[in-house]
Amino acid sequence: MSEHAPASLGDAGDRTLAGRAADGDVRAFEVLVRRHGPLMRAYATRILGSNAESDDVVQDAFVTAWQQLSTLDDGRAVKSWMMRIVSNKSIDRLRARREHGDIDDHDPKAPIEQSPAHVAESRSQEEALSQALAALPESQRQCWTLREIADYSYEEIAEQLDLPTSTVRGLLARARKALTREMEAWR
Amino acid sequence: MNKYSGEPADSSGDEPEGLDGHTIEELNDYLDRDRTPSDESIDNSPGCQIALGTLERLRGLTRTLLDRDALAEPERDDSWVSSILAGLTREVHAGRDIPITHGSPNARLSVTEGAVRGMIRAAGDSVGGIVTGRSRLEGDITVLGEPINVLVEANAFWVDRLADAEEEVRRAVRAELERHTDLNIASIDVTIEDASASLAPTE
Amino acid sequence: MPDTETISTDLTELVQSTPGVRIVYDAASTIGRVFDKVVDFVTGRESDTNPVVVKEPKSGTQVRINIGVSDDESASAVCRRVHDAVAAYLEQQGDEASEISVKVCSIG
Numbered sequence: 489m490s491e492h493a494p495a496s497l498g499d500a501g502d503r504t505l506a507g508r509a510a511d512g513d514v515r516a517f518e519v520l521v522r523r524h525g526p527l528m529r530a531y532a533t534r535i536l537g538s539n540a541e542s543d544d545v546v547q548d549a550f551v552t553a554w555q556q557l558s559t560l561d562d563g564r565a566v567k568s569w570m571m572r573i574v575s576n577k578s579i580d581r582l583r584a585r586r587e588h589g590d591i592d593d594h595d596p597k598a599p600i601e602q603s604p605a606h607v608a609e610s611r612s613q614e615e616a617l618s619q620a621l622a623a624l625p626e627s628q629r630q631c632w633t634l635r636e637i638a639d640y641s642y643e644e645i646a647e648q649l650d651l652p653t654s655t656v657r658g659l660l661a662r663a664r665k666a667l668t669r670e671m672e673a674w675r
Numbered sequence: 676m677n678k679y680s681g682e683p684a685d686s687s688g689d690e691p692e693g694l695d696g697h698t699i700e701e702l703n704d705y706l707d708r709d710r711t712p713s714d715e716s717i718d719n720s721p722g723c724q725i726a727l728g729t730l731e732r733l734r735g736l737t738r739t740l741l742d743r744d745a746l747a748e749p750e751r752d753d754s755w756v757s758s759i760l761a762g763l764t765r766e767v768h769a770g771r772d773i774p775i776t777h778g779s780p781n782a783r784l785s786v787t788e789g790a791v792r793g794m795i796r797a798a799g800d801s802v803g804g805i806v807t808g809r810s811r812l813e814g815d816i817t818v819l820g821e822p823i824n825v826l827v828e829a830n831a832f833w834v835d836r837l838a839d840a841e842e843e844v845r846r847a848v849r850a851e852l853e854r855h856t857d858l859n860i861a862s863i864d865v866t867i868e869d870a871s872a873s874l875a876p877t878e
Numbered sequence: 879m880p881d882t883e884t885i886s887t888d889l890t891e892l893v894q895s896t897p898g899v900r901i902v903y904d905a906a907s908t909i910g911r912v913f914d915k916v917v918d919f920v921t922g923r924e925s926d927t928n929p930v931v932v933k934e935p936k937s938g939t940q941v942r943i944n945i946g947v948s949d950d951e952s953a954s955a956v957c958r959r960v961h962d963a964v965a966a967y968l969e970q971q972g973d974e975a976s977e978i979s980v981k982v983c984s985i986g
Binding site for chain 2: 496497499500501503504505506507508510511512513514517518521522525526527529530531533534543547550551554555558563613614617618636637657660661664665667668669671672
């Protein structure tokens, strides 16, 4: 045997961890929580448009993941599987906001853009994209995020946001036009 | 106007100039289908080519946007993780009840499938360089004496001979199953994947 | 004949003190937190209420016990040991046990 430090749970691949967690190993699940938590929070924040509820959403998502892990056939897909749970729960929140009439009449800048990490960074292409996204009307930003980041089809977006598919197409077209204009201007 | 009211597909102006009659939406659909079948009027238009480049850049940046967000996330303290773990319940993974024999007709003794899986996990972990993954008990374990096939997956780190490690795991798992349960073990199938590459230094 | 609550209390203590038993889980509840942190490590129980379930239908006393055992001995052996201790207690009380159920929910 080679002289390497003994392997620990934290070194195991997603498939092994998902398998152990599906069998009830909390320690393995904890590794998954630490490993993928930040990305899942960033994802929820993007879809929700702010980070106010993303902690809650991700916690809910993890509880659901724990309960349903045994239904996952390929443990290697656990990361994208959990991301899908996050987007579903985020959209549920959006729907709940709409039903309670929480939609702002103005279009707020996403607060994530004002975090110290973002402000301190020098302007880059990613930053330009981030800012351009923040400047979009909320309806356009949500459609674009679900399409480009969450990989939903037009029909899925229409169903989730309760809009006609043609409306989704229109919002996406506007969003793309605005974004490409921004990206061109940056060049 | 309520921004969620039905809006027709956008056919207004404010398309970028120089697209030779095409719209951004058309170009996006062209990208979606990987530029096949090819469209000469798009392929031959310099304006369209520039716009297609921009759209591709947009897609590429999008993919990294989330990773960048994740890196910029402030460090969470342990309480966030603890509160998630505190919300998890045990019963979800208890599985089936495996009977334990006893002479008395009034005795209903059993061990849960979940407990046995945990035991298999520990047995595999006890072998050097091995981290056990998923395990399965195939066959009706609720019936005494039923032949059972055991399947175990694992990762190996810095193990010279996988075949030896598989045999070690098999022995350890059988020993534990025989010690703790009354199961009739017909076979133990161990599949080990070498995961040493994941420990290679990255940065 | 002591009432079911007294029996439950006595049996809980009896099971806890049986060699090989690490923790006595709540046999009545279907929701068990996955972390044994809620266990009072002094009493070796999952909660304040008596975790051993005792019922007394006309057919005879029914007892339900869920335990976690340590890895040192055979789980089956500990399980039988618990059953036998409970059966002995009930017999001492002049009680006709119709069913004693002991389930091992964790090993180690």
